[in-house]
Amino acid sequence: MPIRLLPDHLINQIAAGEVVERPASALKELLENSLDAGATSISVDLAEGGSKLIRVADDGCGIAKDELALALARHATSKISSLEDLQRVRSLGFRGEGLASLASISDLVLTSRAHDASHAWRVEADNGRIGEPEPASLTTGTVIEARDLYFNVPARRKFLKTPATEFAHCEEAFKRIALSNPAVQWTLSHNGRAQWRLAPQSAQARAAALLGDAFGENALAIDETAATLRLSGFAGSPTESRAGRDAQYFFVNGRFVRDKVVAHAIREAYRDVLHLDRQPAYALYLELDPEAVDVNVHPTKTEVRFRDSQAIYRFVFHCLSKALASTSAGRPANTP
C-alpha cells in the first residue's frame, strides 16, 4: 500500500483507544473538564455502565458558540499554549484530546452557555462530522451527552465487560474525583437510580462519606509542610486496615496518582503497626510546585514523574510515621 495520511476521524478513533479505553475513562475526561471549567456542582447520569449513556452537567464557565466546534476538535485546548505552560500546568486537562476522542466513538451532543451569552447553543457530532451550532435551552454551564460508546468500533465494543462491571469502574473514577474535590457538589445516578449525592463538605466529611464512617472516625489527620511540599489528608488507623488496596487514594496537585515510591513510603511507615497481609486505607493529598512534577507521562495520567522522588519518599514517610506514632496502636517508627 502507498503511504498516506490518515483522515482525522480515523486518527481520533485510534487515539480514542488510549484516551477513552472504557466508559470510566470517558467519564474521567468529562469530570476533569467540568472541574477545569470551575464548576461547583456536577451531576452525572449513566445508563448501562456508561456504554449506553454518559451525561455530565456542570455549572462551570461554559463554552462560547463559536468555540463549540473547536472544543470537539483534536489538539484544541484552552489550557496551555506553550511548552512553558505545560511545565507548570495546573489544570487537569491539557492535551485537547478528550472530547475529540469521545466524539469519534459515540453519538455526542455538547450543549453550553457561556456566562455572558443570552442563551445556550448545542452542537452534535455525528460519526466524526460536527454539525452547525443550534440554539438550545440551558440556564448555566455545560452538558455533554455521549451515547452508544464504541457503536462504530466493534473491536473495542467486544471488550466491554458487563454493565455492572463498567459501572463499578465509573463509580471508582467518580469517587477518586469527588474525594479530591470536597467543596464541589456531586450527584451520580445509574439507570435512573440515584447512587451518590454529595453536598459540598469538608475534606474529612468527604473522606468519611466515600471511605466509610469508621474510617472517618478513626483516621489520623495529617497536615504537614516542608519547604515547597505539603501533605494533608487522612491516614487510616491501623485498626481500620483492609484485605485489599481498594481504599488507597493518593493525590498529587489534585490528580489521583499511583506511584511506586509513594506506595513504598506509606507501606514502610505502616510496617510496625500493620500485619504484612493487611492494607492501610488512606486519602492523602500532596501539593508541590507544578514544576517539580511531570504530569505529561500518559494520556490517562494516573502516573507522574517527580523531579526528586527521594525527597518525596522521605517527606511522605516522615509525615505518616509521625501521625502513626501519635496513636496508642502505633509506636514511633525509630524508637529502639
Ligand code: ADP
Ligand atoms: P483539554 O481538557 O485537554 O483541554 P478536551 O478535549 O477535554 O481537552 O476539551 C477541549 C476544550 O473544551 C477545553 O480546553 C475547554 O476549553 C473546553 N471544555 C471542555 N469541557 C468543558 C466544560 N465542561 N466546560 C467548559 N469548557 C469545556
Ligand code: MG
Ligand atoms: Mg479534557
